[in-house]
Amino acid sequence: MxxxxxxxxxxxxxxxxxxxxxxxxxxxxxxxxxxxxxxxxxxxxxxxxxxxxxxxxxxxxxxxxxxxxxxxxxxxxxxxxxxxxxxxxxxxxxxxxxxxxxxxxxxxxxxxxxxxxxxxxxxxxxxxxxxxxxxxxxxxxxxxxxxxxxxxxxxxxxxxxxxxxxxxxxxDPTRQRQVVEAFLAASREGRFDDLVTLLDPHVVLRADPVAVGMGSAPQTRGAAAVAAFFNGRAQAAVPAYVDAAPGALVVVGGRTRIVLTFIVTDRIIGIEAVADPEHIASLDFVTDDLARR
The missing domain is CATH 1.20.140.160 (PhyR, sigma-like (SL) domain)
Structure with a gap:
């Protein structure tokens, strides 16, 4: 050809x-x-x-x-x-x-x-x-x-x-939030198949340089690969809205270490992991208790 x-x-x-x-x-x-x-x-x-x-x-x-x-x-x-x-x-x-x-x-x-x-x-x-x-x-x-x-x-x-x-x-933010919460629960409980179901086949996980230093790859593609990365994790993740988008805060010792944002249609098509403290400080997020940082 x-x-x-x-x-x-x-x-x-x-x-x-x-x-x-x-x-x-x-x-x-x-x-x-x-x-x-x-x-x-x-x-x-x-x-x-x-x-x-x-x-x-x-x-x-x-x-x-x-x-x-x-x-x-x-x-x-x-x-x-x-x-x-x-x-x-x-x-x-x-x-x-x-x-x-x-x-x-x-x-x-x-x-x-x-x-x-x-x-x-x-x-x-x-x-x-x-x-x-x-x-x-x-x-x-x-x-x-x-x-x-x-x-x-x-x-x-x-x-x-x-x-x-x-x-x-x-x-619909409610629908998006439900998908994110289900994903976090499946991640904490190590339910790999459920994670794959909640992810779009072409999902992309992106991590900033600080998150890469913590063990993430700069970019991970595909439902199976992203599910494998999150499987058994998210133990310290708290659901939140980040800049009006569904997300989660990974809180360790009372401090927000990582901010995750999710792009959701019917399933999750994109995840971004932000661990740079200066970047985190610039974000606007609301947790379940509606207490704005």
Whole structure:
């Protein structure tokens, strides 16, 4: 198979995922398809030998395309919403695979898309890529030309606005909290199979340098690997909301040593472990007793 044919084949494998990202950014199937096609054109012009993580490159690139389109909109009323649900699942005749099934189960309803339309373009970009697709703040920061800390604040602000705009299933804090609490309980009790069930097959665990020094890998991918890392742990973890996102505090000797944040759709798709004391001090979290640090 020629290199060009192989590249096209790999792109088609990721098309449903890219279409889902674009639809959440733009709110229109037609615009989403155009953005995906634009992403393909950018891929054909790129130096592909330098792309180490093709799925990540494609996700951030389609996000960048959509961000440019959002910024170019001058009159939002001219951008009609599609009726019904976005076409993110496989079409008739397409074979089902885990990635496409995951995209289908994460389908976003029209109500959430309307809420997302109230966000500024950068807020929407950050919220969609991080909270819905677990793209790291570092990767997003390079696209919007902000620091990771600034991007985190943008995500927190967008998250609060989405939650205030309407409690829809995909972003329901109660549902997210239940999933996190179930995960922490399974972790403490060493229930490996339950951990795997609560994790998305493509879940990503990211750890900051201080957490890496405590024994974590900088990045761990896949439900089995992440479940193995947490299996039997979380003994000192206390559920909390961290910058308005579901999370947990690992408290040792009365001091918060690690802060965990979770990105949850139907299952957990992303976990971030923060152990840097200065970073922890900058976070806003609320525990069960509602006592703000």
């Amino acid at each position: 020629r290199d060009a044919d192989l590249l096209a084949q790999r792109f088609e494998e990721h098309r449903p995922h890219l279409r889902a990202v674009a639809h959440r950014m733009l709110g229109s199937d037609a615009e989403a398809e155009d953005a995906v096609q634009d992403t393909w054109l950018r891929l054909t012009r790129a130096e592909t030998d330098g792309i180490d993580n093709l799925p990540g490159w494609l996700t951030t690139t389609v996000g960048r395309v959509c961000l440019d389109r959002l910024r170019s909109r001058t009159v939002r009323a001219e951008q009609p919403w599609d009726d019904g649900e976005p076409a993110t699942g496989p079409t008739d005749g397409e074979p089902a695979d885990p990635e496409r099934e995951a995209v289908r189960t994460e389908s976003v309803g029209r109500a959430l898309l309307v809420v997302l339309d109230t966000l500024a373009p950068t807020e929407r970009f950050v919220f969609v890529l991080h909270d819905m697709f677990a793209v790291s703040f570092d990767e997003i920061a390079s696209v919007v030309d902000r620091s990771p800390a600034a991007v985190r604040q943008i995500a927190s602000r967008a998250r609060r606005r989405v939650q205030a705009g309407g409690q829809v299933r995909e972003t």
